[in-house]
């Protein structure tokens with residue numbers, strides 16, 4: 001079963017936008033699928049919350065998500081960084097592997113799967 005098989009159905013509210021630091025991120029798991037909502041200003045994206053380097057979460061156990069320069073999520077384990085807008089790897093030990101996106105939009109103050 002792939003991650004896309006587990007993706008939340010369109011219309012599923014994943015997180016209140018106010019609960020996502022700006023810039024920053026917050027976990028919003030859907031059933032068995034770990035999801036990280038990330039935000040920088042008007043940009044709100046969601047990715048599978050698994051670092052492509054060694055498969056660890058992209059946030060700390062508290063949910064705190066490290067952000068650099070207001071536009072890169074930084075994995076807390078070995079420092080791989082990923083562009084919030086695209087999920088592309090921007091540096092560190094993950095090579096060229098980027099993050100797997102989950103399509104979302106903001107609707108009535110909620111981050112919703114589309």
Ligand code: FES
Nearest residue numbers: 051053054075078
């Ligand atoms: S697990 Fe993320 S950089 Fe190593």
